[in-house]
Amino acid sequence: MSLNQCSLEKHFTYFSRRPNGILMTRFAEFECKPAKPSAIQRSADTSSATLLDRLPLELLHLICASLDFQSLSRLSRTSLQIKTIVELLPAYRDLMKYAPRTLSALGKTKLISLHSSGELHAALRSADCVSCAEFGTYLFLPTCERVCYGCLRRNQSFWMIAEATAKECFKIPQRQLKTISFTQYVPRHYQNARHGVFGQEQRLYAVKSVKRLAILIHGTNRKVTGLLPTRPPPHLANKPLREYYEFKWLLNAPMEPFQSDPLTIPPDGPIPRNEWFDTASIYFPHLASENLLESGLWCRGCDHLSRNLYLVGPGTLSKLVPRNIKEQEFFNGWKDRARTKDNFLKHIQTCVGVQMLITEPADTSRFR
Numbered sequence: 001m002s003l004n005q006c007s008l009e010k011h012f013t014y015f016s017r018r019p020n021g022i023l024m025t026r027f028a029e030f031e032c033k034p035a036k037p038s039a040i041q042r043s044a045d046t047s048s049a050t051l052l053d054r055l056p057l058e059l060l061h062l063i064c065a066s067l068d069f070q071s072l073s074r075l076s077r078t079s080l081q082i083k084t085i086v087e088l089l090p091a092y093r094d095l096m097k098y099a100p101r102t103l104s105a106l107g108k109t110k111l112i113s114l115h116s117s118g119e120l121h122a123a124l125r126s127a128d129c130v131s132c133a134e135f136g137t138y139l140f141l142p143t144c145e146r147v148c149y150g151c152l153r154r155n156q157s158f159w160m161i162a163e164a165t166a167k168e169c170f171k172i173p174q175r176q177l178k179t180i181s182f183t184q185y186v187p188r189h190y191q192n193a194r195h196g197v198f199g200q201e202q203r204l205y206a207v208k209s210v211k212r213l214a215i216l217i218h219g220t221n222r223k224v225t226g227l228l229p230t231r232p233p234p235h236l237a238n239k240p241l242r243e244y245y246e247f248k249w250l251l252n253a254p255m256e257p258f259q260s261d262p263l264t265i266p267p268d269g270p271i272p273r274n275e276w277f278d279t280a281s282i283y284f285p286h287l288a289s290e291n292l293l294e295s296g297l298w299c300r301g302c303d304h305l306s307r308n309l310y311l312v313g314p315g316t317l318s319k320l321v322p323r324n325i326k327e328q329e330f331f332n333g334w335k336d337r338a339r340t341k342d343n344f345l346k347h348i349q350t351c352v353g354v355q356m357l358i359t360e361p362a363d364t365s366r367f368r
Contacts, residue, residue: 301353
């Protein structure tokens with residue numbers, strides 16, 4: 001049975017999945033209560049906004065959009081009229097409604113004052129990962145950029161590193177490192193913290209921000225990547241050797257978006273363990289329109305295919321997987337890719353894994 005013989009709109013929910021391993025073990029499990037607007041319900045004309053009261057509404061909206069949420073909250077307490085204006089602001093309204101945990105996460109990590117409400121709203125209304133242009137289901141908190149799960153794992157620009165690593169790897173003095181923003185890691189704020197609920201608080205820095213500073217200090221990207229020799233010194237013990245490859249990986253962090261699908265790019269050397277993988281990103285929906293919220297759809301067929309590659313002929317696999325890329329690694333990344341509903345419906349029409357599901361005896365009756 002081909003996909004053209006069944007109703008995709010009717011059965012697309014069967015072909016989609018919500019991978020707990022991606023969604024529930026990350027910053028989405030942030031232990032905090034979503035932010036709520038004030039419950040005060042008095043007439044706005046009972047309080048004056050003084051000087052702000054004299055400004056045109058359009059100018060007030062521009063001013064509010066340039067403020068971060070902490071400043072907006074403080075501003076809303078100056079008068080009931082300003083409170084009404086703030087709560088009717090599209091950025092405030094949409095983020096409080098659709099992404100309240102993101103605001104709480106920004107507050108807990110000491111990043112709430114870093115991004116304006118307008119920047120956060122633009123990220124909410126965007127859909128594409130800034131690194132690879134696929135659908136991005138996460139917000140990278142330090143830079144307010146939408147990213148996908150694959151780039152959080154494979155693009156080291158979106159990795160977080162400890163303060164000591166930032167200074168040693170990128171050769172940055174303490175006084176200059178203080179000039180860029182950091183994330184305050186507080187273990188008790190993470191239900192699934194990998195370092196223990198009672199671990200030590202510390203500052204974490206985004207590799208992208210650290211490398212940008214390093215380029216300013218050392219002169220060029222080439223000089224930064226050349227801070228380590230091309231090959232490790234001979235006779236290194238295991239620990240220094242691991243550190244060499246970790247530092248080399250971090251120094252080579254790309255500063256521009258990928259020019260092709262990152263799944264088709266062979267890794268440049270061994271990929272080290274991402275120690276702080278779940279500390280600075282949070283699941284972030286996409287507000288496509290006023291009434292359409294996209295949360296991402298993952299393909300059950302791709303997951304099935306990744307688990308059963310031995311059932312697929314080598315000719316089929318060679319058409320799907322580029323040369324110099326390991327088949328299992330490619331499909332492990334492919335199954336973790338989220339899509340909007342429209343792109344998901346297009347994808348499952350040609351997905352080899354979906355075809356496998358449809359033709360399995362146990363599932364054939366589902367599509368009659």
